[in-house]
Amino acid sequence: MKGKNKSTIGVKGAIIDANIKAAVASAQSENYLGNSDHNMYVSGEGQYIYANAEANNGFYLGEDDKIGFIAGGAAEAGGAKGEVSYGITTFGYKLGFTEGACFQCGGVSYRLGAIYDMKKGEVTVQGFGSVGLDVGAKLGGNVTVPLKWLKIIDKIKHKE
Known part of the structure; x- marks a missing residue:
């Protein structure tokens, strides 16, 4: 049996990010072709005989930039x-999709968010949802848009 537990509570913001996962067997793979600005991924x-619980809620108010x-x-x-996730990145713009299925399952999950990463100078908007009762499905997506000009404006302000 394999299990994983990750939990953090925000300091500057009000973030709760807790995950507990357990599975008899699990496997994962991540692959991409290209560099950080231009790629396909x-x-x-996959999990066999599994149980997952998550809570991801709150506001980022400068924590982790x-x-x-x-x-x-x-x-x-x-x-x-x-589940499988796939997408493309070109000139820093990212478009991704997630699809999944479960069998002999029960549960529900969702995630919505919009985050500006000050270090990277990009905005990510994401949404995912799944529902299962004996057989289930998951669909979702995310879009990341580079806003490097915001980083430049911030640097100019700090020099003054």
Whole structure:
């Protein structure tokens, strides 16, 4: 049996990010072709006899150089589950999709968010949702837009 627990509570913002996962067997793979500005990627994850619980809620108020909000949670258990994420990056713009399915499962999950990363100078908007009752599906996506000019303006302000 394999298990994983990750939890953090924000200091400057009001963020709760807690994940507990357990599975008899799990596997994952992440692959991309290209560099950080121009690439195609695909990743996948599978779990066999699993249970997951998540809470991802709150506001980023400068913590980790991020500003924005995230709302999400999950409670899932089942026999078999798999998901694949894929997308492209060109000139710093990222477009990604997530699809998944579960069998002999029950549960629900969702995530919505919009975050500005001050270090990277980019905004990410994401949304995912899944529902399962014996057989289930997951769909979602994310868009990341580079806003390097905001970093330049911030640097100019700090020099004055």
